[in-house]
Amino acid sequence: MMWTTLKQIRKTGIIRENVPADLELVAINNIQDEILKVLGRALTIRLVDAGSCNGCELELNALGNAYYNLEGLGIKFVASPRHADMLLITGPISRNMLSALLITHEAIPEPKLVVAVGDCAVNGGVFGESYATIGAASKVIKVDHLIPGCPPSPAEILQGILNAVHYRLKKRPYFD
Template identity: 45%
Template sequence: MVWKTTIQHLLRRAAPALRPDPALAKEMRARLEAAAAQRLGRALSIRHVAAGSCNGCELELRATQTLIYDLTQYGLSFVASPRHADILLVTGVSTRNMAQALREARAAMPDPALVVAVGDCAVDGGVFKGSPVVLGGTKALVPVDLVIAGCPPNPAEIIAGLVTLVEAHDTKMPPKPKILPGMA
């Protein structure tokens, strides 16, 4: 049984790689740069927390950093510490073992911070709903600003969601401090 499936996969032609539309990528980059500059005066940083997942969403997140999608061209990058992050990106179901770590990661972030739930599991528990070790989606532990559904969502959907999130919250962010002449 396993060999039959393996052979079928080996003989099947690989699907062509999805390439984002260059014009759309350029437009999204300009929109995000403008929103980030107005919000912080710099690029935005993302802290990723895997709250208990199958790693499907993590694979798609890593694909956003490849040459095909290149998340950094939009002014977004991953950081290792929540203290340096503007966006908390959560994948996987919220398990009892990760509840405290997720809350602490959000508490360590400077305000204003945005929380994004990526994947069906992070949205509402996905196929693991009802398990005694699963508390539900991310919103069971921290307030969520954006939900990117899918099992897993593709890199283009993740990037489009992040751009939309930053633009939507752009007007709610405090204005960048102005530097008066003679203070620079």
């Protein structure tokens, strides 16, 4: 069994891809350097699903696969909001998730970045505003960056996360 496992690992090799060249990446080629320059350490992210259909979550999970190698770039999803630099929000902000979302946002230490991922969190998507949903995340929380798409691809999400970091750097130093 051990032998088969090792053989499989060797056969797979390293399949990490470079950041897709077809995307207009605001951040430079070497993402790791950029993140270190901006943050001085790894970027940690807390996700809150505020009523998503699970499509965006599938793509966020895909970011962790060997092709995108998120953690290798110095970006990590964390369990506790207190360990996070960035809040990612998906879904059309269901009213049943509103207070959990606000509490999580509150628990993230300043300075924090907030990014809305997917059409629902960006503008309400097909669900919009109703008795059950609020719509765009920006109606309840100050959002720094938007990543539209239904769902956005892992490469688009990656680009969006980097853009958010980059824009913040331009506006004012992120961490002293």
